[in-house]
Amino acid sequence: MKSLKYLLSIFGLLILTACMGPDRSSRLVVVDAGHGGHDCGAQCEGKQEKDLVLQLVHKLRNEFRSEGYQVYMTRGSDRFLTLGQRTQIADKKDADVFISIHANAIADKSRFEIVEGIETYFLQKTRDEKSQRIAARENAAVLQGADELSRSVIIDAVLNGPKIVESNKLAIDVQKNIMARVKSRYSDVKNGGVRPAPFYVLVGASRPSILVEVGYITNSKERERLFTSDYQERIAEGIVKGVNRYLDNREKELGI
Numbered sequence: 670m671k672s673l674k675y676l677l678s679i680f681g682l683l684i685l686t687a688c689m690g691p692d693r694s695s696r697l698v699v700v701d702a703g704h705g706g707h708d709c710g711a712q713c714e715g716k717q718e719k720d721l722v723l724q725l726v727h728k729l730r731n732e733f734r735s736e737g738y739q740v741y742m743t744r745g746s747d748r749f750l751t752l753g754q755r756t757q758i759a760d761k762k763d764a765d766v767f768i769s770i771h772a773n774a775i776a777d778k779s780r781f782e783i784v785e786g787i788e789t790y791f792l793q794k795t796r797d798e799k800s801q802r803i804a805a806r807e808n809a810a811v812l813q814g815a816d817e818l819s820r821s822v823i824i825d826a827v828l829n830g831p832k833i834v835e836s837n838k839l840a841i842d843v844q845k846n847i848m849a850r851v852k853s854r855y856s857d858v859k860n861g862g863v864r865p866a867p868f869y870v871l872v873g874a875s876r877p878s879i880l881v882e883v884g885y886i887t888n889s890k891e892r893e894r895l896f897t898s899d900y901q902e903r904i905a906e907g908i909v910k911g912v913n914r915y916l917d918n919r920e921k922e923l924g925i
């Protein structure tokens with residue numbers, strides 16, 4: 670009888686643990702809204718990238734919190750931060766992952782309604798022209814003041830580090846889960862895939878780090894969706910699911 674009681678109590682405990690879900694309270698994520706303040710980022714039809722990404726990081730913060738994570742935003746209001754300030758926050762907090770949120774744009778007006786989709790980037794040198802072009806646009810604001818030599822020294826140091834493989838894995842999990850979440854309602858969203866690119870905001874981050882381009886604000890259909898709460902919610906849920914997946918796998922690999 671005693672052993673039956675013991676078995677029942679163990680069983681109850683197992684059910685309780687399963688209901689509560691995994692304990693993620695030791696996981697810390699830093700989410701970075703690109704641009705801010707005088708740097709508006711991409712702009713189209715009166716809509717600005719800096720505003721969109723700020724709305725998105727607030728949703729992301731709530732979503733990560735509801736999953737039990739500790740989460741920190743590099744900016745929670747409309748203010749400008751330098752490149753160094755963004756990644757230093759992730760290092761100071763000793764974050765597990767660093768996620769920078771941006772929106773895309775193209776210059777060629779005749780292609781506004783053709784170019785669309787969601788892309789996730791990780792830091793790596795590339796010869797791909799499209800990745801280089803997008804990186805150049807995103808890098809423009811953070812390059813002020815830094816000379817060419819110091820830029821290349823920093824980048825080489827980071828590119829030779831071991832975080833590229835981990836950042837690539839994180840990017841794959843996040844991109845996959847964002848697409849699944851948005852496509853369950855918006856089946857025509859284009860999957861721009863995972864791409865390597867030399868984004869300066871990812872340089873200096875000594876942890877798995879990615880940059881998500883959530884869509885093109887130069888495309889009217891995508892711009893409209895991006896500024897709705899439902900679409901933003903789906904992107905945030907997809908990112909959190911992707912991070913869950915990546916960190917669960919990493920813990921399994923490390924045997925934690």
Ligand SMILES: [Zn+2]
Pocket residue numbers: 703704710711718770771772807
């Ligand atoms: Zn941007």
